[in-house]
Amino acid sequence: METFGKYFEDFPVGKTGKTLGKTITHSDVDFFQELSSWPDYHINHSRLVPEMLVTAVTGGLFNRLGVYEGTLIAVAENSWCYFLPVIVGDTLKVHYTVEEASMGKKMDRGLVTLKLNTYNQRKELVAEGHLKIMLVAKEIKNKR
Amino acid sequence: MEIKKERSCFDDLEVGQVFETDEKVFPERSLILGILWEGDLQIHSDSQVMVTHPFGDKIVHGSSVTSMALGLLFKMEPIAGTRIELKEMSCSYVKPVYVEDVIKACFKITSKQKVTDNTGHLAFNFEIFKNDKDVVCDGVIVIAIKVKS
Numbered sequence: 408m409e410t411f412g413k414y415f416e417d418f419p420v421g422k423t424g425k426t427l428g429k430t431i432t433h434s435d436v437d438f439f440q441e442l443s444s445w446p447d448y449h450i451n452h453s454r455l456v457p458e459m460l461v462t463a464v465t466g467g468l469f470n471r472l473g474v475y476e477g478t479l480i481a482v483a484e485n486s487w488c489y490f491l492p493v494i495v496g497d498t499l500k501v502h503y504t505v506e507e508a509s510m511g512k513k514m515d516r517g518l519v520t521l522k523l524n525t526y527n528q529r530k531e532l533v534a535e536g537h538l539k540i541m542l543v544a545k546e547i548k549n550k551r
Numbered sequence: 552m553e554i555k556k557e558r559s560c561f562d563d564l565e566v567g568q569v570f571e572t573d574e575k576v577f578p579e580r581s582l583i584l585g586i587l588w589e590g591d592l593q594i595h596s597d598s599q600v601m602v603t604h605p606f607g608d609k610i611v612h613g614s615s616v617t618s619m620a621l622g623l624l625f626k627m628e629p630i631a632g633t634r635i636e637l638k639e640m641s642c643s644y645v646k647p648v649y650v651e652d653v654i655k656a657c658f659k660i661t662s663k664q665k666v667t668d669n670t671g672h673l674a675f676n677f678e679i680f681k682n683d684k685d686v687v688c689d690g691v692i693v694i695a696i697k698v699k700s
């Protein structure tokens with residue numbers, strides 16, 4: 408199996424990093440609503456971005472770091488708190504921290520818990536997530 | 552004379568109330584939309600690789616499954632039409648969802664708290680099912696909703 412992402416061992420506890428940004432457009436919200444049937448909300452003539460779209464975009468920004476493309480086995484848990492509204496036109500960036508990492512019994516995979524902080528262009532924290540993911544370990548790579 | 556029903560809000564919802572959503576099929580298009588924001592991640596688009604993966608086939612993004620379930624809840628009476636703000640969402644993915652799977656969800660209100668004069672918080676436990684049997688995801692959400700003035 409060809410992989411481009413990083414392995415379990417590449418995520419030591421305490422590791423941090425930042426992503427590039429993404430500006431949320433009306434089309435993003437339109438497509439999200441087509442997928443999910445979420446209602447359309449506005450405040451002060453600004454269109455709100457559904458919170459779960461903020462979560463999806465955050466995951467995508469993190470993935471654009473090339474972190475787990477091809478090495479992700481599964482997402483086990485996903486927990487989010489949303490602090491501020493995000494509106495169309497806002498640009499999101501993500502800071503991540505590795506909070507936990509535990510190797511599986513067979514030494515072929517491990518669980519990593521990431522804290523993902525999502526900021527808008529004013530550097531305000533709009534959401535915080537904890538993502539528990541299962542990643543391939545280097546041990547299994549060496550067997551292939 | 553027609554009497555317009557006042558939109559439901561925090562005061563009309565009670566702890567213990569259960570909402571069973573309609574069913575919805577995951578079309579292939581929804582897989583593409585997940586990839587649009589979250590990326591490929593191989594497990595969502597490479598059929599050749601997924602044949603040898605424990606899941607056996609391409610799977611739908613977990614957040615797309617949760618988003619669709621929440622969308623189904625927000626369409627239900629008496630919640631529909633009320634401004635909902637998602638404050639917290641926490642879930643575990645128990646089983647994979649594939650294209651053409653049919654999902655539905657069950658939400659139960661577990662707590663209710665007025666936080667300001669205008670807003671209340673409601674917590675729900677939820678389970679998402681596929682094809683009318685398997686639980687694929689379970690978790691908790693907290694939403695903010697308008698308090699009747």
